[in-house]
Amino acid sequence: MDRDFMCFFYRNILPERTEVAVQGNIPYHKAEEMVREMEDELQARVDNETWNLYLKMSDLAGKTEQMLCEALYLQGAEDREHMLQ
Numbered sequence: 001m002d003r004d005f006m007c008f009f010y011r012n013i014l015p016e017r018t019e020v021a022v023q024g025n026i027p028y029h030k031a032e033e034m035v036r037e038m039e040d041e042l043q044a045r046v047d048n049e050t051w052n053l054y055l056k057m058s059d060l061a062g063k064t065e066q067m068l069c070e071a072l073y074l075q076g077a078e079d080r081e082h083m084l085q
Contacts, residue, residue: 001081003074010073 022028043051 001078006077010070
């Protein structure tokens with residue numbers, strides 16, 4: 001497997017394809033809207049220091065989820081390559 005190419009594809013091409021894939025996905029957009037509403041409500045209820053801590057935690061959670069998705073994508077590509085041999 002060409003790991004460098006697969007990483008390039010995952011990081012540069014796949015995000016665009018993901019946006020297209022969820023474009024008409026109503027449950028996805030409803031969930032996204034619910035998250036925004038909950039974040040607005042949370043921000044209104046907590047002090048600035050707590051809100052900033054939440055934002056840092058949310059950012060870190062997003063980064064770890066992204067790392068997991070990339071690892072699963074690469075593992076799936078490697079598994080597929082092995083199946084085709």
